Amino acid sequence: MRTLKALARPQVSQFRFALELTTVVAIKAALLYWAWSAWFSHPLAPHMRMSPALVQQQILGAPAANFASAPFAASDLSSGENHDSRR
Amino acid sequence: MIPAADVVELSRLQFGLTAMFHFLFVPLTLGLSWILVICESVYVMTGQQVYKDMTRFWGKLFGINFAMGITTGITLEFQFGTNWAYYSHYVGDIFGVPLAIEGMMAFFLESTFVGLFFFGWDRLSRKQHLLVTFLVALGSNLSALWILIANGWMQNPVGADFNYVTMRMELTSIGQVFFNPVAQAKFVHTVAAGYVAASMFVLGVSSWYLLKARDTGFAIRSFAVAAGFGLASVCSVIVLGDESGYTAGEVQKVKLAAIEAEWDTAPAPAPFTAIGIPNQKEQRTDYAIKIPYVLGLISTRSVDQQVTGIKDLRLEHEARIRHGMTAYAALLKLQAGDTSPAVKAQFEAAKKDLGFALLLKKYTPNVLDASETQIKAAAGDTIPQVLPLFLSFRLMVGLGFLFLFIFSASFYFLARRNLAPQRWLLRLIVWSIPLPWVAIETGWFVAEYGRQPWTISGILPTRLSASALDASQLHFSMFGLLAIYSALFVIEMFLMLKYIRIGPAALHTGRYFGETTNDTSALPAQTAASH
Structure with a gap:
């Protein structure tokens, strides 16, 4: 009986340790997801990219007067994803 | 905004x-x-x-x-x-x-x-x-x-x-x-x-x-x-x-000069300020204890190169702000549709200092109209x-x-x-x-x-x-x-x-402490240390 108990102990210990870590990781993932959805789920620069017009406004003060004519069309500015294709 | x-x-x-x-x-x-x-x-x-x-x-x-x-x-x-x-x-x-x-x-x-x-x-x-x-x-x-x-x-x-x-x-x-x-x-x-x-x-x-x-x-x-x-x-x-x-x-260079509180460009090799209380307002280090040559040797690995001091770096940055303003002016033209070779060349020549001109945005929305005081203030911000x-x-x-x-x-x-x-x-x-x-x-x-x-x-x-x-x-x-x-x-x-x-x-x-009373791992430290 004593031998059986001794044999079972490492497995129980390993299981307990894994359970503790899994619980902590699960709680952490839930908290981080909550933090993301509460404060960071609407980034101004999704995928590290935003409209060059907004950047231009920040850097130069305001979009250039004839921004719509050159060097790219104003209609493209609503989405930052397409600008590289113009290069 | x-x-x-x-x-x-x-x-x-x-x-x-x-x-x-x-x-x-x-x-x-x-x-x-x-x-x-x-x-x-x-x-x-x-x-x-x-x-x-x-x-x-x-x-x-x-x-x-x-x-x-x-x-x-x-x-x-x-x-x-x-x-x-x-x-x-x-x-x-x-x-x-x-x-x-x-x-x-x-x-x-x-x-x-x-x-x-x-x-x-x-x-x-x-x-x-x-x-x-x-x-x-x-x-x-x-x-x-x-x-x-x-x-x-x-x-x-x-x-x-x-x-x-x-x-x-x-x-x-x-x-x-x-x-x-x-x-x-x-x-x-x-x-x-x-x-x-x-x-x-x-x-x-x-x-x-x-x-x-x-x-x-x-x-x-x-x-x-x-x-x-x-x-x-x-x-x-x-x-x-x-x-x-x-x-x-x-x-x-600014980071190094700030870490070492190197206000002035000292003759090479520069001394290292081991202890002191940097005084930013007066641009000096009070109660400084300096070790000769050490900073120059460490930071330039030579005996004849200077370590530029904060005051000189600030002047250098003033010049870079002015140079950056020409890049800013060219960028405005480019964004306004003037993509002529002359404007592009002006931008290319000065764009490495564009960032320095952008420091002026803290003081004025119109970077190109910045006053001397604003340029000096922006240069001060680089320290x-x-x-x-x-x-x-x-x-x-x-x-x-x-x-x-x-x-x-x-x-x-x-x-x-x-x-x-x-x-x-x-x-x-x-x-x-x-x-x-x-x-x-x-x-x-x-x-x-x-x-x-x-x-x-x-x-x-x-x-x-x-x-x-x-x-x-x-x-x-x-x-x-x-x-x-x-x-x-x-x-x-x-x-x-x-x-x-x-x-x-x-x-x-x-085999370990708390599990058994009869093992070598629980021996006194002196015994185990001499094993």
């Missing part, structure tokens, strides 16, 4: 605190993984069970730290898109590759092999398991490499060019980004600092066991591994820190606060030399088989466990605070990098993240202390 100063400061504070919390976990993962490799290698070579037990026990502590630390850095990436949108856009083309590789490394390589490390003992051969442990260490360290490449680029933006169409920096040479000398020096210095932290952790816990005269056979071997690895690592940290300082002196940098750097260096003493003394007494009577040393080591983290955090403070007023050195001012968020929103998110991270830290401390108190008995092998 350029955000208000308090919003920028709050965004900085939030990012800084999150990064510092994240970096409480990282060094132990970096260093402990290699200590596991060393212990397991000895086990594979000698077949001695105690080394397997060491690998498994320190592996448990590694596992706790890994589980608590992994993904804590993800909130930094959340902040990029939300709090630092303009910065994010500016660097996106450069950071995309290293951050993606880091993500792959962390989630696939590291996590997979950490799982195999814990659950593979009975399923893999000794050599296969050692390979897994090695890959855990390699994966952890390579993850750090990609992040530090990204950070190194912020300090020294090479291999990229500003595109006025997309209004962002674009990659021109991935090789230059990867082999950026600042990034390489930063990587080796940072990981070596992690090795020191992990060595001090193992050394400290082992010392505690020795002081308590428990598990001494296990503790003395762990102590030996940590002392050897720690001594090699702390020597590396000092040498590589010197290299890191040298590269900073090459490309971030970070000297006192915090001066003190933090000296604290970091002082701690580095304390670690050198501790590891040297540990190694010496261990080699002389005379460790057990040195209870003062064992106590000092136990109390020194948190100190590597203090040194590492102050090191990061020096690196990042010294980069101000830039997010990308010389390219993008911090003020223009931040999103115009509501201050209350930032308060909420900052206190929320602080609460989450504090809770994680408390849980980590609880689990660590729990398993440290249990000791190797946590492995339930029946």
Whole structure:
């Protein structure tokens, strides 16, 4: 009986340790997801990219007067994803 | 809209605190993984069970730290898109590759092999398991490499060019980004600092066991591994820190001058201010104790090169602001549709100083109409606060030399088989466990605070990098993240202390303190130390 108990102990210990870590990781993932959805789920620069017009406004003060004519069309500015294709 | 100063400061504070919390976990993962490799290698070579037990026990502590630390850095990436949108856009083309590789490394390589490390003992051969442990260490360290490449680029933006169409920096040479000398020096210095932290952790816990005269056979071997690895690592940290300082002196002269409170350009070789109280208002260092020649020798590695002082650098930056204004004027024309070769040439000739002109945005929306007073004020902003940098750097260096003493003394007494009577040393080591983290955090403070007023050195001012968020929103998110991270830290401390108190008995092998009264591991420290 004593031998059986001794044999079972490492497995129980390993299981307990894994359970503790899994619980902590699960709680952490839930908290981080909550933090993301509460404060960071609407980034101004999704995928590290935003409209060059907004950047231009920040850097130069305001979009250039004839921004719509050159060097790219104003209609493209609503989405930052397409600008590289113009290069 | 350029955000208000308090919003920028709050965004900085939030990012800084999150990064510092994240970096409480990282060094132990970096260093402990290699200590596991060393212990397991000895086990594979000698077949001695105690080394397997060491690998498994320190592996448990590694596992706790890994589980608590992994993904804590993800909130930094959340902040990029939300709090630092303009910065994010500016660097996106450069950071995309290293951050993606880091993500792959962390989630696939590291996590997979950490799982195999814990659950593979009975399923893999000794050599296969050692390979897994090695890959855990390699994966952890390579993850750090990609992040530090990204950070190194912020300090020294090479291999990229500003595109006025997309209004962002674009990659021109991935090789230059990867082999950026600042990034390489930063990587080796940072990981070596992690090795020191992990060595001090193992050394400290082992010392505690020795002081308590428990598990001494296990503790003395762990102590030996940590002392050897720690001594090699702390020597590396000092040498590589010197290299890191040298590269900073090459490309971030202001940071070096601020760290050294070098107000005036002294004749070569410049003296090193060991102690003093920098006075930013009067631009002098009060009560300075200077050591002749040392700064010149360290920072230029020569006897005839000057170290430019803060006052001269400020004048240099005034000139760069004026030069940058011509780039700004050309950029306005380009954006207005005038893409003539003359305008392009004007922009190309001056665009390396565009960032300096952007510093004027703090004082005037019309950069081209900036007054002399505004130009001088903007040049003044290029000098970070000297006192915090001066003190933090000296604290970091002082701690580095304390670690050198501790590891040297540990190694010496261990080699002389005379460790057990040195209870003062064992106590000092136990109390020194948190100190590597203090040194590492102050090191990061020096690196990042010294980069101000830039997010990308010389390219993008911090003020223009931040999103115009509501201050209350930032308060909420900052206190929320602080609460989450504090809770994680408390849980980590609880689990660590729990398993440290249990000791190797946590492995339930029946050989350790608290499990049996008849084993050599419970011999008094003196006996085990002389084995």
